[in-house]
Amino acid sequence: MITTDSIFNIQSEADFKAIALDVFKFQFEHNVVYRSFCDLLYKHPSDVHTIEQIPFLPIEFFKTRSIVSTNKPVEATFTSSGTTGSNVSKHHVCDLEIYKQSFRRGFASFYGNIEDYTVLALLPSYLEREGSSLVYMANDMIAQSKQPESGFYLHDLEALKNTLLKLEAKGQKILLIGVSYALLDLMEAHSFELKHTIIMETGGMKGQRKELVKSELHAILKQGFGVDSIHSEYGMTELLSQAYSKGGGIFETPAWMKILTRDPEDALSIQPVGKSGGANIIDLANINSCAFIATQDLGKIMPDGSFEILGRFDQSDIRGCNLMVL
Numbered sequence: 001m002i003t004t005d006s007i008f009n010i011q012s013e014a015d016f017k018a019i020a021l022d023v024f025k026f027q028f029e030h031n032v033v034y035r036s037f038c039d040l041l042y043k044h045p046s047d048v049h050t051i052e053q054i055p056f057l058p059i060e061f062f063k064t065r066s067i068v069s070t071n072k073p074v075e076a077t078f079t080s081s082g083t084t085g086s087n088v089s090k091h092h093v094c095d096l097e098i099y100k101q102s103f104r105r106g107f108a109s110f111y112g113n114i115e116d117y118t119v120l121a122l123l124p125s126y127l128e129r130e131g132s133s134l135v136y137m138a139n140d141m142i143a144q145s146k147q148p149e150s151g152f153y154l155h156d157l158e159a160l161k162n163t164l165l166k167l168e169a170k171g172q173k174i175l176l177i178g179v180s181y182a183l184l185d186l187m188e189a190h191s192f193e194l195k196h197t198i199i200m201e202t203g204g205m206k207g208q209r210k211e212l213v214k215s216e217l218h219a220i221l222k223q224g225f226g227v228d229s230i231h232s233e234y235g236m237t238e239l240l241s242q243a244y245s246k247g248g249g250i251f252e253t254p255a256w257m258k259i260l261t262r263d264p265e266d267a268l269s270i271q272p273v274g275k276s277g278g279a280n281i282i283d284l285a286n287i288n289s290c291a292f293i294a295t296q297d298l299g300k301i302m303p304d305g306s307f308e309i310l311g312r313f314d315q316s317d318i319r320g321c322n323l324m325v326l
Contacts, residue, residue, distance in 0.1 A: 002026055004098055007284045008105055010255040017051055020258075020282055023291050024054050031069040033061060034290050041268070052260065052270045056280040056294035062089035062238045070094050070288045079131035080237040089237045091133070094288045099240045102285040103137045104144070106254040110244045111175075111198075118147040118167055122178030122186065123202070124154050133237055134202060138177060147172075161190045168196055175200060177233065180217060181209045187224030200231040200244075214249050214309075234309065238293055240285035243307070252306045256284040259307045261299050276300040276310055 002022050010016050025045045027034050034057055038044070043055045061067060064087065068074075072094040080089040093099055107114060119142045126132040142150040149167060153160040167174050174197040178186070183201055199221060212220075218230040229247030243251040243259070253259060261277035263269040271277040279299035284291050298310040 063087040078133035119150040193226035
């Protein structure tokens with residue numbers, strides 16, 4: 001029996017592999033879309049003995065199918081931003097408590113108690129639409145922090161600057177989480193030398209600015225905010241867990257999440273550690289949807305399990321896999 005306690009209390013690599021294989025068997029039996037995908041690959045649980053043998057569902061299915069592994073009613077549907085007129089991904093979440101446990105425990109494992117921080121969220125493009133899982137997470141972090149100055153700053157950069165400087169002067173620990181273009185707007189409008197603030201970018205110019213190479217973006221932000229490193233959060237609509245980078249673009253995952261890379265020319269072949277390829281994600285918090293997802297990101301895994309995101313596939317269709325006609 002798979003429980004959320006067993007997922008969130010993984011202690012070892014052996015624990016992770018055993019639970020991942022159990023989750024695969026469960027989702028093979030209870031997720032109609034994933035079962036059809038596995039059947040087309042002739043992959044049955046009796047043939048799968050390692051996590052590398054588990055089929056990874058192309059992330060595009062979240063745009064065209066309902067990806068659920070339970071009969072529980074849907075409590076929330078998170079949607080991707082998408083461009084105007086394009087299909088957006090829909091992640092039907094049947095147990096919001098699992099999402100809360102995942103992001104609360106995940107953040108705490110890297111940064112400690114959220115109550116130690118004032119959380120300032122600069123997420124305009126996310127706030128201006130419905131269904132953002134990032135806004136849901138940030139809203140919960142703001143509430144959990146129990147700090148009076150915690151909150152969202154939509155376009156009020158002046159108020160955000162004043163709050164930052166006031167808290168800095170008091171020596172208060174601050175988490176400023178923001179979309180890339182809004183952080184650039186803030187540092188171009190005001191000059192900072194921050195000593196007690198974590199700057200965490202969530203990626204993306206959202207069509208507001210020219211896209212920059214991540215290292216270039218971080219160099220500009222470091223200089224503008226007067227900090228030694230820029231932190232990053234790696235998450236997406238289709239996941240209930242996040243990876244974090246404390247600098248240098250190298251991400252680490254919580255114990256219930258793992259990244260593998262696949263051969264860009266053969267979507268069903270997993271690469272050895274150190275070779276770049278398509279990022280396949282195991283997120284065991286996705287127990288009620290699909291825990292095994294082939295993303296459109298290009299990544300590289302380090303020997304210690306940390307990883308780097310190098311970019312995205314040019315085409316949204318994942319090469320080497322012609323099973324999108326399900």
